[in-house]
Amino acid sequence: MPEQAAPARRVTIVDVARHAGVSTTAVSKVLRHAYGASPQMQARVRAAIDELGYRPSAAARGMRGQTYTIGVMLPDIRNPFFADVLDGVTDQLGGTDYQMMMAPCCNDEAAEARVTDAMIDHSMDGLILIAPLSSRTHLNGIARTVPTVVIGRHGHSPRYDTVTDDDFTGAGLVVAHLAGLGHRRIAHIDHLETDPVRLTEMPNALRADGYRHAMRAHGLGAEIDVASTTYTQEGGYLGARLLLDRRRRPTAIFAGADIVAMGVLDAMTEAGLSAPGDISVAGYDNTTFAAFGPISLTTVDQAGRQIGANAARLLLDRIADRERPAAQIKLSPSLVTRRTTAPPAD
Amino acid sequence: MPEQAAPARRVTIVDVARHAGVSTTAVSKVLRHAYGASPQMQARVRAAIDELGYRPSAAARGMRGQTYTIGVMLPDIRNPFFADVLDGVTDQLGGTDYQMMMAPCCNDEAAEARVTDAMIDHSMDGLILIAPLSSRTHLNGIARTVPTVVIGRHGHSPRYDTVTDDDFTGAGLVVAHLAGLGHRRIAHIDHLETDPVRLTEMPNALRADGYRHAMRAHGLGAEIDVASTTYTQEGGYLGARLLLDRRRRPTAIFAGADIVAMGVLDAMTEAGLSAPGDISVAGYDNTTFAAFGPISLTTVDQAGRQIGANAARLLLDRIADRERPAAQIKLSPSLVTRRTTAPPAD
DNA sequence: ATGAAAGCGCTAACAA
DNA sequence: TTGTTAGCGCTTTCAT
Numbered sequence: 001m002p003e004q005a006a007p008a009r010r011v012t013i014v015d016v017a018r019h020a021g022v023s024t025t026a027v028s029k030v031l032r033h034a035y036g037a038s039p040q041m042q043a044r045v046r047a048a049i050d051e052l053g054y055r056p057s058a059a060a061r062g063m064r065g066q067t068y069t070i071g072v073m074l075p076d077i078r079n080p081f082f083a084d085v086l087d088g089v090t091d092q093l094g095g096t097d098y099q100m101m102m103a104p105c106c107n108d109e110a111a112e113a114r115v116t117d118a119m120i121d122h123s124m125d126g127l128i129l130i131a132p133l134s135s136r137t138h139l140n141g142i143a144r145t146v147p148t149v150v151i152g153r154h155g156h157s158p159r160y161d162t163v164t165d166d167d168f169t170g171a172g173l174v175v176a177h178l179a180g181l182g183h184r185r186i187a188h189i190d191h192l193e194t195d196p197v198r199l200t201e202m203p204n205a206l207r208a209d210g211y212r213h214a215m216r217a218h219g220l221g222a223e224i225d226v227a228s229t230t231y232t233q234e235g236g237y238l239g240a241r242l243l244l245d246r247r248r249r250p251t252a253i254f255a256g257a258d259i260v261a262m263g264v265l266d267a268m269t270e271a272g273l274s275a276p277g278d279i280s281v282a283g284y285d286n287t288t289f290a291a292f293g294p295i296s297l298t299t300v301d302q303a304g305r306q307i308g309a310n311a312a313r314l315l316l317d318r319i320a321d322r323e324r325p326a327a328q329i330k331l332s333p334s335l336v337t338r339r340t341t342a343p344p345a346d
Numbered sequence: 347m348p349e350q351a352a353p354a355r356r357v358t359i360v361d362v363a364r365h366a367g368v369s370t371t372a373v374s375k376v377l378r379h380a381y382g383a384s385p386q387m388q389a390r391v392r393a394a395i396d397e398l399g400y401r402p403s404a405a406a407r408g409m410r411g412q413t414y415t416i417g418v419m420l421p422d423i424r425n426p427f428f429a430d431v432l433d434g435v436t437d438q439l440g441g442t443d444y445q446m447m448m449a450p451c452c453n454d455e456a457a458e459a460r461v462t463d464a465m466i467d468h469s470m471d472g473l474i475l476i477a478p479l480s481s482r483t484h485l486n487g488i489a490r491t492v493p494t495v496v497i498g499r500h501g502h503s504p505r506y507d508t509v510t511d512d513d514f515t516g517a518g519l520v521v522a523h524l525a526g527l528g529h530r531r532i533a534h535i536d537h538l539e540t541d542p543v544r545l546t547e548m549p550n551a552l553r554a555d556g557y558r559h560a561m562r563a564h565g566l567g568a569e570i571d572v573a574s575t576t577y578t579q580e581g582g583y584l585g586a587r588l589l590l591d592r593r594r595r596p597t598a599i600f601a602g603a604d605i606v607a608m609g610v611l612d613a614m615t616e617a618g619l620s621a622p623g624d625i626s627v628a629g630y631d632n633t634t635f636a637a638f639g640p641i642s643l644t645t646v647d648q649a650g651r652q653i654g655a656n657a658a659r660l661l662l663d664r665i666a667d668r669e670r671p672a673a674q675i676k677l678s679p680s681l682v683t684r685r686t687t688a689p690p691a692d
Numbered sequence: 693a694t695g696a697a698a699g700c701g702c703t704a705a706c707a708a
Numbered sequence: 709t710t711g712t713t714a715g716c717g718c719t720t721t722c723a724t
Contacts, residue, residue: 008490012701023711028703036709059413059469060701062405063716069468071447078429078634086423086450099464102448104432118445122415122468123405144354233634262638269639288424288579292608293615294640358717369695374719382693406717409700 011054020048031056032065062123069099070126070315071119073112075133076232077104079259081285081304082130085151088308089128096316098125107230109133116142126315128308136197147318149311155201156328161314163329165302167203167284170333171210171254172217173300174282177335178252179218181343183280185225186215187250189239189260192228204231207256207284231256236263244271251279251344258283258290261297261340276342286336296339303331357400366394377402378411408469415445416472416661417465419458421479422578423450425605427631427650428476431497434654435474442662444471453576455479462488472661474654482543493664495657501547502674507660509675511648513549513630516679517556517600518563519646520628523681524598525564527689529626531571532561533596535585535606538574550577553602553630577602582609590617597625597690604629604636607643607686622688632682642685649677 013031017024022045029037030045037045048054058067072089074082086102093100101124103115112134119127124146131152132139142148143159150162171188178186188211191204199205208226215224227242229235236255240263243250255261261283265275275281283290286301310329318324359377363370368391375383376391383391394400404413418435420428432448439446447470449461458480465473470492477498478485488494489505496508517534524532534557537550545551554572561570573588575581582601586609589596601607607629614621621627629636632647656675664670 010701013703014701024702025704025711026709029710032703034703038709041709055463055467057409057469057701058464058467059405059408060716061703063403063409063701063718064703065716066703067405067468069464077423077432078426080424080426083424090450099460100449101464101468102450103446104436104448114445117401118404118415118447121401121404122413122447123403233638262635266639269642289608289635292579293612296615356717359719360717370718371695371720372693375694378719380719384693387693403717406700407719409702409717410719411700412719 010057011052013054013056015052016045016048016054019052020044066125066319067123068097069101069122069124070128070312071116071122071124072100072102072128073115073119073130073132074102074104075107075131078233079231079257079285080287080289081258084287084304085130085308085311088305088310089312090308091305092309092312092316098316107133109135109138113138120146126319128311128315131203133198133202147315147322149315149318151307151311152203153201154203154206155197156326158326161311161318161327161329163307163311163314163331165203165307165331165333167206167302167333168210168213170284170300170302171207172214173333173335174254174284174298175211175214175218175220177298177337178254178280178282178341179214179220181252181280181341183252183344184220185223185248185250186220186252186254187225187227187243187246188254188256189227189229189236189243189264190256191231191235204256211254225250229260231260233259233263233266236260237267238263240264240267244268244273249279252282252341253279254282256284258285258287258297258299261299262289262295265295265340275340277345280341280344282341290336290338298338298341299336300333301336302333306331356403357398359400359402361398362391362394362400365398366390412471412665413469414443415447415468415470416474416658417462417468417470418446418448418474419461419465419476419478420448420450421453421477424579425577425603425631426633426635427604427648430633430650431476431654431657434651434656435658436654437651438655438658438662444662453479455481455484459484466492472665474657474661477549479544479548493661493668495661495664497653497657498549499547500549500552501543502672504672507657507664507673507675509653509657509660509677511549511653511677511679513552513648513679514556514559516630516646516648517553518560519679519681520600520630520644521557521560521564521566523644523683524600524626524628524687525560525566527598527626527687529598529690530566531569531594531596532566532598532600533571533573533589533592534600534602535573535575535582535589535610536602537577537581550602557600571596575606577606579605579609579612582606583613584609586610586613590614590619595625598628598687599625600628602630604631604633604643604645607645608635608641611641611686621686623691626687626690628687636682636684644684644687645682646679647682648679652677
């Protein structure tokens, strides 16, 4: 008797077929809920599957048909907003045969391509890409290969569906709120963007545009002040440092994302300042920590969970019908007023 | 001419072989860095691969050999500690041919099994499981099927490697710190655990044990007070509500995880209390937000990044040699003192 | 060092 | 409705 039991051979569709006394085709049909299996057949096959504890190999299925797996690419696992999106995807996938796999990413086109390539190489049935950086051409190439839904990126493509928040309007809500409180020197921290296409499509660019547009609309065009860093806590910290060093300090800072606002509050604490006493601070995303008592951040709710659920629904639709025309879903943001914003002191 | 270009057939190993004028076996050898390909052969094959833009299908590879993919199961994507662990895994995988895929999980054995099953079904080469709930038997079963490294779970198995933090000692550091400041009524919020095996293996249980042991060691056995909820922000909030309602309120609260401490601070803010003025608060994990200025949480650093890097290294070792004896790596935690702890007011 | 051929577990096309 | 058969794209013997 061997010291260590050999890793028992995996149960295959052949084992199930033999055990049930039917063909492998029959088993396959039952697995795929496909047409052409009588109720009796289905019952026998299901019984055999249960008795043997059979699970189909996704690798083998991927070579001919579907893997019943979708891939989700996240730009930054530290940004809690994406957890909300994932919850929405999970909700929508519940009750289907689909599994989800994720890969964290980067701020880098090459790394992004590595992630999407890996998902395609694994024969995933569909991809959800959250705020991808890649060129339109590259995204179209991905979408030609595999059903794809892009979250957060404006600009239509006939190849892939999109789900976005109306970032332009959302930024306007923040400016209107701050201007309404009496602020004039309202600064913005955004995620540095130079690519001309991304300047028209990425959420960060649209928020910055919305900020500028709203500032002008409120007669504050001369006060426009943008610090460009990144949508990370570190970026917020660095951006705030820049803004705090201005000869005329802003009285309010609109951070392009809640995680950025965290960095702003960090820098302010370090400088002995507080919000809203010294400077009002607003974020974007309404992540869980924005509601967190000691922070209580004014922010824009963009309903991450709904975004994720919509994306998953569109993806399943597209997997079912690849020729369906591309859809664009744009959700409306709303302002959530909390304790980090107040009228200016001076 | 077709309106919509057909999704171009994927380049296969046969195309590469034909283009290079060699056999598919030769191409396969080059792909796998296997023995038996002359330098000239390697050069020709690589050139063909580049010219054709070939990438092997992980699905097809999985049917015979390896997929060069490892799966990481996360218990909770909202807990930022796990981002540190993932960074460590990513570090270690850089420069290898291995890709990482993740799946978020749950607080539920059935869902956990679904995730590990999916990873096995995808023929992943190895699994990293972070603080899994499953029974020893089940974990051993997984490890018999695929190389596995378990993070955070104490208790040895001959089948899988483990990487843990010395949670028992870490909890003791917190109690010693608080007792040293003069606190006597030091309460703890833990993650409710009833399973007898998990009570000896899970990080949360060991932290609670370490807390109790240290309390007794400091002559505070009579003051032991544990609120059992979950390791989430919500759990911290609920736990704090329980503790704040005690007839004799604690003067210090040791939350079993930083994310729990967030909930505690939330509840305190709601009750008009602050830390450390009214109650001292400590966490565990030293996540990025613990260093965050407005919070500045005293906590225990368990070096998540190193945990992840060690786990990935052990996993690659085990993939290379499945018969190697199982290893256990235990890292030592250290206390990070910040502004949420101070001597008691009374 | 190189290549021919078998086969991994499934699904799809086809026949019965 | 059911079963037979031929691959999918790789890796792995096993010849040469």
